Amino acid sequence: DPQQVRLSAEILRSLEAAGHTACWVGGCVRDELIGRPVNDMDIATSARPEEVTGLFERTVPTGIEHGTVTVVMEKIPFEVTTFRTESDYKDFRRPEEVTFVRSLDEDLRRRDFTMNAIARRPDGEYVDPYGGRTDLAKGVIRCVGDARERFREDALRMLRGVRFASVFGFELEPRTWEAMLELRDNMRHIAAERIRAELEKMLGGTRPAEGLRLLERSGLLAEAKIRLTPQALASARPERLGALPPKPAELRWAALLQGLGVSGDEAETLLKSWTFSGGFAKSAAALLRIDARMGAGDLEAGAGKANEAEKAAVRAGEAGEEHAAGGERRKLSFVRCVLDFGRAAAENWLLYRSALNGEDEAAAARRESASAWLAEIPAESPRELALGGNEIVGRLSRKPGPWLGALIRQLLEGAAMGRFANEREALLAEIARLEEEKGMIE
Ligand code: ATP
Ligand code: MG
Known part of the structure; x- marks a missing residue:
């Protein structure tokens, strides 16, 4: 979206004019490089959250403790996140606490995969210390640094890896795959909600079956809060999913x-x-x-x-x-x-x-x-029926009761079957017929 590109470039320029470093980073750089539609133009900067807040007219402190400030330009929100590192990973999850740093390289080092650790400076130049562009070109998903260490820090990264492999049709680099097999049990520490979000993206992509096969082969969710065992997946006919629209x-x-x-x-x-x-x-x-x-x-x-x-x-x-x-x-x-x-x-x-x-x-x-x-x-619900419950009750001079719901349902069914029209007279005639037929409406 050219408007998003223009506005986010404007944010980068303002940050740099104030003496900070700023760049596009992560998913948007990656998606643009492989020619996929870009969702969010995420911005990383050396400016501290309070400095970001001070520079722009409209900001929302969406995740200020993690360094994220949302800058709103022409009603479009942009996430601006201060360069940071993560440390003290506990319980195989990303930490609550982050440390702000002034260098982009340090920020890129904490990211999960090489293809997600590419930054693009306002002048268009790439900062790509881990060879993310080469991996993108080869279609390889590779951890930044030691895969085992990265997956041990945050188990969700394993599922993200499978999701990216599925959505992009990429291969998991051998050591990344090995580390996954070794550490898959740590997935049980990850909240169902985060697993669900990854699975939704995976199933919404162009190769859902490949993703499910990777889950089967890796056993990644065998013990997870959303439990998909290899045995269950083996008989799940995943190829059917690809036949369905996303x-x-x-x-x-x-x-x-x-x-x-x-x-x-x-x-x-x-x-x-x-x-x-x-x-x-x-x-x-x-x-x-x-x-x-x-x-x-x-x-x-x-x-x-x-x-x-x-x-x-x-x-x-x-x-x-x-x-x-x-x-x-x-x-x-x-x-x-x-x-x-x-x-x-x-x-x-x-x-x-x-x-x-x-x-x-x-x-x-x-x-x-x-x-x-x-x-x-012609009508799916009592509201759409051309005859109201009150009038039926009045006509039949009976106390409302379960019979009324049953009768309305019968009228809806008859009208839907095309046996009579959804018109007041026709419905009254049907009621009369039913009364005659049964003596009484049950
Ligand atoms: P999507 O297309 O689904 O938005 P994304 O890569 O942009 O994919 P986000 O969750 O939006 O995913 O994260 C933005 C960036 O933050 C990623 O590109 C990556 O650099 C980093 N990141 C996200 N989650 C993790 C994680 N669990 N561990 C390390 N880095 C992460
Ligand atoms: Mg994103």
Whole structure:
């Protein structure tokens, strides 16, 4: 983003004009060198936090004890961090305390990988004491200094290494890999939240399967707070993830859980224990629940001769009675899924199946009908029904009770099945019909 480049360059110039050293550093330098979209333009400087705060009009002390001040320029936030070292690593995690230093080289030395330890000065010149650019060109992930020492300091670095290897399609340099195998058990000290954040980036990248295979081969998460054992990963069919789009993120997480044998009912609790938000956990679980109900699990591309008869029926354009009845049953299951889990979950499921089933003709035909059904559903929730609960109660002169919810659900289902319109008169007529049929609404 040229605006970000311009504004961050302006910050660098102001810092240097005040006599400090300042440069771009870390992820943004790395991403720019390999031609990937840059997220945050992180700035490192010799200026102390209070000096940074004094130089700019709008600042936020976001992480001042770690030396980070956020400078806001034209409403865009930039993190400006004072050169620092880390010492006294405790419990295999990065320390709470940092020491500010005046030299860039010292700051680069504390960083995890050579490709993340490159700085770029305002004049465009690179400061790259560990050969990060060479490693980037070779596609190698290598620790700054001794891998064992670096991983012993902070175990999360191991998972970051796997994540970068997966996202960039890079190799882990042999000593870095060896150190990982040796120190993998230290991962158990790392908070689930930090593991989750790395896994999210990994699954959101272009090679999620490679990342999962590295986790399998390394056993990195075998004892971790998010536990993925090599045995579980070996049967998780990670290659399915690559067939799914990275967004919405629920799709790949659902595929991973499905591969691990986690059911829709178990998924919500599990994802919450992995520190996902309640909303995300629910929506990923809903996808799996719909998938279980719709029974599309055996229709995946390459999963064998799924439903040859059905395929033949589709090819013949069959409209036999049995086929039609099957279609109605399937429509009812689908409509119930939409009413139970919501349109968004149903849409996610359609995306999920469409990506996983690939070219399968029968599956494509089923998907198309489901899309059409979804488009025709006039109301998903009682609010959207053209008849309010109060009016129903008045009409039937009955005390509100559980029967009301059941009746509203029946009306929603009937309207969604296209048996009558979501219009006041039509709904009243349906209520009258139900009363006649059953004598009373149960
Ligand atoms: P991303 O693209 O995910 O933002 P990143 O490398 O920028 O990747 P950040 O967490 O934003 O990751 O960290 C910024 C920089 O801080 C890194 O490039 C690296 O130099 C340094 N860094 C981050 N985490 C660690 C760590 N655990 N140990 C050492 N250095 C780290
Ligand atoms: Mg970053």
